[in-house]
Amino acid sequence: MRTAIIGGGIAGLAAAYELEQARQKGAEVEYTLFEARARLGGCLASEIVGGAVLERGPDSFLSEKPAAAELCRELGLGGELTPSNDAERKTYIVVRNRLVALPDGLMFLVPTKLIPTALTQLFSWKTKVRMGLELLHPPRPSDHDEPVAALVERHFGREVVDRLADPLLSGIFGGDSAQLSARTVLPRLVEMESEYGSLTRGMLAAHRTMRLRAKEAARKNGAAPTSVNPRPATRSIFTALRGGMQQLVDALTDRLDPVSVRLSTPVTGIEKNADGWKIEARGATEFYDAVIVASPAWAAGALLGGVDAALGEELSGIPYSSSITVNLIYDEARLGRLPDGFGFLVPAVEGRAMLACTFVHRKFLGRTPPGKAVLRAFLGGMKNEALVAVSDAELVAIVRRELSEILGEGVVGLGIEPEHAQVSRWSRAMAQYAVGHQERRQRIAERVAALPGLRLAGNAYDGIGIPDCIRLGRQAAKELIAARSS
Numbered sequence: 001m002r003t004a005i006i007g008g009g010i011a012g013l014a015a016a017y018e019l020e021q022a023r024q025k026g027a028e029v030e031y032t033l034f035e036a037r038a039r040l041g042g043c044l045a046s047e048i049v050g051g052a053v054l055e056r057g058p059d060s061f062l063s064e065k066p067a068a069a070e071l072c073r074e075l076g077l078g079g080e081l082t083p084s085n086d087a088e089r090k091t092y093i094v095v096r097n098r099l100v101a102l103p104d105g106l107m108f109l110v111p112t113k114l115i116p117t118a119l120t121q122l123f124s125w126k127t128k129v130r131m132g133l134e135l136l137h138p139p140r141p142s143d144h145d146e147p148v149a150a151l152v153e154r155h156f157g158r159e160v161v162d163r164l165a166d167p168l169l170s171g172i173f174g175g176d177s178a179q180l181s182a183r184t185v186l187p188r189l190v191e192m193e194s195e196y197g198s199l200t201r202g203m204l205a206a207h208r209t210m211r212l213r214a215k216e217a218a219r220k221n222g223a224a225p226t227s228v229n230p231r232p233a234t235r236s237i238f239t240a241l242r243g244g245m246q247q248l249v250d251a252l253t254d255r256l257d258p259v260s261v262r263l264s265t266p267v268t269g270i271e272k273n274a275d276g277w278k279i280e281a282r283g284a285t286e287f288y289d290a291v292i293v294a295s296p297a298w299a300a301g302a303l304l305g306g307v308d309a310a311l312g313e314e315l316s317g318i319p320y321s322s323s324i325t326v327n328l329i330y331d332e333a334r335l336g337r338l339p340d341g342f343g344f345l346v347p348a349v350e351g352r353a354m355l356a357c358t359f360v361h362r363k364f365l366g367r368t369p370p371g372k373a374v375l376r377a378f379l380g381g382m383k384n385e386a387l388v389a390v391s392d393a394e395l396v397a398i399v400r401r402e403l404s405e406i407l408g409e410g411v412v413g414l415g416i417e418p419e420h421a422q423v424s425r426w427s428r429a430m431a432q433y434a435v436g437h438q439e440r441r442q443r444i445a446e447r448v449a450a451l452p453g454l455r456l457a458g459n460a461y462d463g464i465g466i467p468d469c470i471r472l473g474r475q476a477a478k479e480l481i482a483a484r485s486s
């Protein structure tokens with residue numbers, strides 16, 4: 001089976017790796033990985049500057065989704081996996097230029113602890129009373145999708161949308177809670193509303209069930225029942241690689257057959273004929289039995305529109321946001337004392353360019369040399385696309401000004417020059433799961449099923465994070481191999 005893989009981001013690389021593994025085990029598999037850029041990895045890109053790991057794109061993945069750590073272990077990178085420093089985990093929200101810590105007991109945007117919720121300065125008393133009354137919400141079956149903002153506002157009010165839902169979702173998707181699909185992004189909350197009415201009651205019930213299950217498991221394993229913790233003690237929330245995400249890209253690249261990888265080779269046309277697939281790149285045409293399209297959905301839509309116009313339209317209809325990261329390395333001795341914790345999120349209502357800032361040297365230990373601090377700002381998103389066109393120097397100046405206004409002139413003032421500044425732009429890189437995404441996905445799946453030998457992979461479909469992209473890439477390759485041998 002000859003397979004063309006279009007796009008060498010993490011999804012396309014994972015697909016190529018799976019095909020290469022099958023080839024080495026004797027399957028009749030050949031593949032070509034076409035990548036438009038001069039390098040593989042897509043959004044995954046790290047640089048080491050003066051011993052500090054600077055991530056241009058993602059800095060880690062969620063530990064609870066196994067596909068990424070599993071792949072790293074398979075590639076011999078198990079010893080490089082680095083847990084987030086959760087003992088110091090604390091995140092702030094900027095409220096009228098002040099940092100307010102997220103209250104303890106928040107689960108998926110839902111407050112579950114009375115005292116921290118009552119005491120937090122994140123919300124007004126009016127909102128806190130509303131949070132109490134939320135316990136009385138009657139069950140409400142979900143008959144249609146809606147924006148995350150509508151679901152959250154119905155339960156907790158506008159302030160919780162502005163100060164919590166919006167900044168958290170901007171930090172993950174570069175997204176806008178008024179557009180993101182509740183069914184896709186917060187499916188557990190939609191289910192809880194149907195079953196319990198109150199999201200707080202639903203969350204507490206889920207928590208109780210988890211504790212009971214953990215107790216039961218501990219009893220079966222002979223452990224003391226008092227040592228119950230719903231999350232295994234060893235698992236951190238995020239996992240990074242000691243030398244950066246680039247390690248994963250390099251390890252995958254090393255496993256591929258170099259002859260099968262074509263860099264700086266954008267695919268410009270896909271046609272389907274009776275025998276298979278015709279791929280056009282750099283003016284040449286080649287024939288394949290199968291094709292995995294692992295480019296962003298807007299590029300997939302443009303390529304597949306000639307094969308199936310409706311499929312092309314569905315793919316092109318998936319919105320994307322652009323984002324920017326700005327990494328600044330400082331001599332720690334020149335900075336004032338940064339607040340404890342991993343960093344802060346900036347709600348859109350604050351009217352700033354920055355969406356978030358991570359204190360990188362705190363989040364993952366051992367990736368920044370002693371005596372240095374790395375601050376990483378995240379900008380852009382659905383509400384601020386125009387920033388991508390702003391020059392590097394101006395972006396650095398904006399970030400430095402906002403940092404000094406938010407953290408204080410004495411902490412990271414404009415007089416304190418960073419030792420190094422790095423700007424990275426990611427244009428239309430983050431898919432947005434807009435209202436109706438599940439239905440769109442279903443329609444796409446139906447059209448793809450009618451085109452034998454075609455598979456799609458990437459962040460536009462079933463999870464924006466690295467583990468989901470790896471899972472989909474590998475699954476696409478496995479399905480093609482299975483279909484061939486059945």
Ligand SMILES: Cc1cc2nc3c(=O)[nH]c(=O)nc-3n(C[C@H](O)[C@H](O)[C@H](O)COP(=O)(O)OP(=O)(O)OC[C@H]3O[C@@H](n4cnc5c(N)ncnc54)[C@H](O)[C@@H]3O)c2cc1C
Binds near residue numbers: 007061324430457466
């Ligand atoms: C700034 C930023 C921070 C992030 N942080 C995190 C995080 O901390 N944790 C996490 O899990 N996720 C994070 N994400 C999300 C995650 O990194 C991405 O969703 C994921 O890497 C996307 O992988 P992909 O392979 O689907 O797409 P991409 O990485 O976009 O790769 C697609 C590739 O297709 C190529 N291509 C496009 N058109 C063609 C063509 N016609 N022919 C050939 N090649 C083509 C592109 O050049 C590109 O290399 C972040 C994303 C960004 C941008």
